[in-house]
Amino acid sequence: MDTQKIARGAAITALYVVITYFLAPISFGPIQFRAAEALTVLPIIFPEAVPALFLGVMLANVIGGLGMVDIVGGGLVTLLAAYVTYKNKDNFFAYLSPILFNAFLISIYLHLLFDLPYWLNVIQIGVSEAAVVLILGVPLIKYLKKHF
DSSP, X not given: OOHHHHHHHHHHHHHHHHHHHHTHHHHSSSSOOOGGGGGGGGGGTOTTHHXXXXXXXXXXXXXXXXXXXXXXXXXXXXXXXXXXXXXXXXSTHHHHHHHHHIIIIIHHHHHHHHTOOHHHHHHHHHHHHHHIIIIIIHHHHHHHHHHO
């Protein structure tokens, strides 16, 4: 990796953590709207975003208060989604992968931690993730493609 890619990866990690931190009241729990998830589509353009997002989610989840299950679990789900986004960067599944993986996988442990119905969590996380990815992430990618 060259210096520019390392710096960009570090910036993505930091940005994810900072956005999540400043919007913490709405970024955690069974009902959440995590604006930083708009960054999950960055692997479409920047491969270094895959490990950067993994690290960013793990660091951000430290402040979430749900412990290691969220730190490691959230990180691994993001790593999987980011990798699939990168591999499908030329089709619409790049945008769907963070929505689907977060909705179905994060909901597993949120369901257990908060004793709420699994499918209710799937719907809530899925709708929230879709809103962030489609309303913020898609325009972000269009802008970056035009300028990078």
